[in-house]
Amino acid sequence: MNKGYLCIILHGHLPYVRHPECEEFLEEDWLYEAITETYVPLILVFEKLLQDKVDFRLTMTLSPTLISMLSDELLQNRYLRHIHRLIELAHKEVERTRWELEFQNLAQMYLSRFYAARETFERYNRNLVNAFKALQDAGNIEIITCAATHGYLPLMESTKPSVKAQVKVAVSHYQKVFGRKPQGIWLPECGYNPGDDEILKEAGLRYFFTDAHGVLHATPRPKYGVFAPVYCKSGIACFARDLESSRQVWSSIEGYPGDYYYREFYRDIGFDLDYDYIRPYIHPDGIRINTGIKYYRITGEDDKKPYLPGLAQEKAAEQAGNFMFNRQRQVEFLSDFMQKKPIIVSPYDAELFGHWWYEGPMWLDFLIRKIYFDQDTLQMIHPSEYLLEHPRNQVVTPSMSSWGWKGYSEMWLQGSNDWIYRHLHQASLRMTELVKKFSPHHPDGLLKRALNQALRELMLAQSSDWGFIMGTGTHYNYAVQRTKDHILRFTNLYEQIKSNSIDENFLADIEYKDNIFAEIDYRVHQ
Amino acid sequence: MAVKSGRKVRAKKVKSVSRSKRSVKPKVSPRPISTPGAFGSQEMAVERTKFAATQEMPRVAARVQRELPAEYGSDRIVLATRDPWWIHAYWEVAEAGIDNLKNKLGQEFVDAKMILRVYDVSYLIFNGSNANSFFDIEIEHRIGNWYIQVSPGRSWCVDIGFRLKNGKFIMLCRSNTVLTPLAGPSWITDEEWMIPDDMFARLYGLGFGFGSSPAKGWQERLKKALFSGALSSPGLASPVKLPKEKKFWLVVNTELIVYGATEPGAKVSVQGKAIKLRPDGTFSLRFALPDGKQVIPIEALPSDKSEKKTITPIVIRETK
Numbered sequence: 039m040n041k042g043y044l045c046i047i048l049h050g051h052l053p054y055v056r057h058p059e060c061e062e063f064l065e066e067d068w069l070y071e072a073i074t075e076t077y078v079p080l081i082l083v084f085e086k087l088l089q090d091k092v093d094f095r096l097t098m099t100l101s102p103t104l105i106s107m108l109s110d111e112l113l114q115n116r117y118l119r120h121i122h123r124l125i126e127l128a129h130k131e132v133e134r135t136r137w138e139l140e141f142q143n144l145a146q147m148y149l150s151r152f153y154a155a156r157e158t159f160e161r162y163n164r165n166l167v168n169a170f171k172a173l174q175d176a177g178n179i180e181i182i183t184c185a186a187t188h189g190y191l192p193l194m195e196s197t198k199p200s201v202k203a204q205v206k207v208a209v210s211h212y213q214k215v216f217g218r219k220p221q222g223i224w225l226p227e228c229g230y231n232p233g234d235d236e237i238l239k240e241a242g243l244r245y246f247f248t249d250a251h252g253v254l255h256a257t258p259r260p261k262y263g264v265f266a267p268v269y270c271k272s273g274i275a276c277f278a279r280d281l282e283s284s285r286q287v288w289s290s291i292e293g294y295p296g297d298y299y300y301r302e303f304y305r306d307i308g309f310d311l312d313y314d315y316i317r318p319y320i321h322p323d324g325i326r327i328n329t330g331i332k333y334y335r336i337t338g339e340d341d342k343k344p345y346l347p348g349l350a351q352e353k354a355a356e357q358a359g360n361f362m363f364n365r366q367r368q369v370e371f372l373s374d375f376m377q378k379k380p381i382i383v384s385p386y387d388a389e390l391f392g393h394w395w396y397e398g399p400m401w402l403d404f405l406i407r408k409i410y411f412d413q414d415t416l417q418m419i420h421p422s423e424y425l426l427e428h429p430r431n432q433v434v435t436p437s438m439s440s441w442g443w444k445g446y447s448e449m450w451l452q453g454s455n456d457w458i459y460r461h462l463h464q465a466s467l468r469m470t471e472l473v474k475k476f477s478p479h480h481p482d483g484l485l486k487r488a489l490n491q492a493l494r495e496l497m498l499a500q501s502s503d504w505g506f507i508m509g510t511g512t513h514y515n516y517a518v519q520r521t522k523d524h525i526l527r528f529t530n531l532y533e534q535i536k537s538n539s540i541d542e543n544f545l546a547d548i549e550y551k552d553n554i555f556a557e558i559d560y561r562v563h564q
Numbered sequence: 565m566a567v568k569s570g571r572k573v574r575a576k577k578v579k580s581v582s583r584s585k586r587s588v589k590p591k592v593s594p595r596p597i598s599t600p601g602a603f604g605s606q607e608m609a610v611e612r613t614k615f616a617a618t619q620e621m622p623r624v625a626a627r628v629q630r631e632l633p634a635e636y637g638s639d640r641i642v643l644a645t646r647d648p649w650w651i652h653a654y655w656e657v658a659e660a661g662i663d664n665l666k667n668k669l670g671q672e673f674v675d676a677k678m679i680l681r682v683y684d685v686s687y688l689i690f691n692g693s694n695a696n697s698f699f700d701i702e703i704e705h706r707i708g709n710w711y712i713q714v715s716p717g718r719s720w721c722v723d724i725g726f727r728l729k730n731g732k733f734i735m736l737c738r739s740n741t742v743l744t745p746l747a748g749p750s751w752i753t754d755e756e757w758m759i760p761d762d763m764f765a766r767l768y769g770l771g772f773g774f775g776s777s778p779a780k781g782w783q784e785r786l787k788k789a790l791f792s793g794a795l796s797s798p799g800l801a802s803p804v805k806l807p808k809e810k811k812f813w814l815v816v817n818t819e820l821i822v823y824g825a826t827e828p829g830a831k832v833s834v835q836g837k838a839i840k841l842r843p844d845g846t847f848s849l850r851f852a853l854p855d856g857k858q859v860i861p862i863e864a865l866p867s868d869k870s871e872k873k874t875i876t877p878i879v880i881r882e883t884k
Binding site for chain 2: 130133134135136137138141192193195196232250251253254255256257258259262263264265278280281282310312315368371372437438439444445446447448451456457459460461463464522523525526529
């Protein structure tokens, strides 16, 4: 008989980056890298677990923007081009490293992984959403949704219709893609603001997550801390992150990914090799970029040593055992005085696994197998299953919180990005104004198209990723440009709609560029 | 913690916009599109992809000359909560409104200060005069933003307006109300249950990953962890996790290019491994060259296998 539960959540999200107007676009690589290094490796791990009849539970967000990109034909074709090139490069590497066996083995490893990525991609008809859907239908993965364009909801406090639109568009998009209603939602950046739960409830969702202090600082005090869900007054359940298990995986210093035997992320042949040789595989403008082929292990401070996959695998197995051991002790301690079984909630960015932490998918594989085969103390669970088993929970009001830098909103509200809210809020107010003015007349044709596109532009501008990137400084210009582009497109539409002078060429052009959420209905923004 | 009325202003100025002289209207400039208007979006999409390869423009050039409006022309002040101790305000007040006020008040307006009046409106329905307390922040520009230091677990509302020399306050615009979160556990416990303080301390510490021993100072440790950024998610999400800056450095590697030509259709092997010739019979290979001696026999057989030719370069690399 188990004493408690482990609930692992992988939050899969990328902002909507799709530039049909450019043949090659640097930022689109975010998606291509994540497909090769994260999504495909995870799918392969899960497929193998099913094949070996290992019954496991994992919760996963696929953000609506990520789903939209994975399902987009242009990006699918571009991914194939990308992986073809990588395969070609890996072939060359196998030849080039003939006199350095330790590198040649690695080149061979990359080559076979790239082939596997392409094969998997083709096997699911170039749409990896099909793979996750099949895993959900098998009962092992519970896919939850996220705000439509990953808007950071606490900073939309003064424009609630936008919060509603973010949630409603996400829920209806999910239903269209998966043929069922989502049970839960991952709030972007884990950003919760009291009152937003009403909107989640109204959209038919049953649970969401906050960071630890969201529940620990709830009013009244949570009886079981973060180890049991609570209900908001609206009746929706809230699960809180356990920080001990989080830190073990997240932290680059005390966490697993920093192990010296693991692959070093920052040494890529895109930067290491001779320019003329690597030129066809980097950005067409000649900017060196990561290719994904990395030959070194973390090693220590200097003098990197070649990566040894066998040793890294042993480490991953050892750390999976360590993680399980710690969770067992945690639930044993907790079950002594809790009147229900404790649940340990461990959410991670999906892209951490494989992309940043190369051995992550392997670690997860070991962990799942160990939990299934080696012990009885701990069991994996989906949040919705836990709620069925333990429907009685304390009612509290969680505290405003996020899992970002410093635990609140500072990451998205600081000197480098605070200027965007003036424009985002104004656009949101204008959107509400348009809905109020035009929806009673049931417009169709051009006007309806313009109203729907206006909402697409507003939502694309609202992605938390832009503010986040401005805050970190990498790709700063791109994030600024995206914010401005969408706000300006919105503003143009707003003025054209109001003056009854919609420019069809302009509208068609931005419909073609910002083609997300084909079935959006502008009326959700109210 | 109660806020004393009229206490000294603690505000951090981060940025303020001073574009008061110009009133910039939002630009309406639909970008010209080469596609004929009669086409629907589908056709245009197809046509655009057809030309995409030749039309590719440098990113920067294609994306200039469009700016967001400096102001939207209506009076507005908006608050957002940053964390338990700070709220953010941005505002915009129309120039005309200020001029009107100036004309109306005449002499009375001399030495008037534009201010933000920050009200603590916790646990009440604010009507403009019943705040628990308030304090003022002088501001310089009619368009700007400010971070305001407040206290946790309270509600806040801000008026923007003028404080006249005689102390009278004239409001131009009122903000939304925001709530700052608690910075620690709630002191309200559910009447349904009792949990001893030390037990809650253990749970609380455990929730934050400090283990289950209620060591002294756990709340301080928590605060340190929470507000230093140590608990934030890394990967993309951490501004702290960037590669370390390198000191002055030098890296040297060597590669060897082996190239040659034979009859098209011949079979060629390098170090015993068959290679593919280009259609014109040439070949070229590139190898990472480590220290030591490389013996590289290259064998060629014509398509009728009538004779065999072998050339064996030997390359030695040494590093001093």
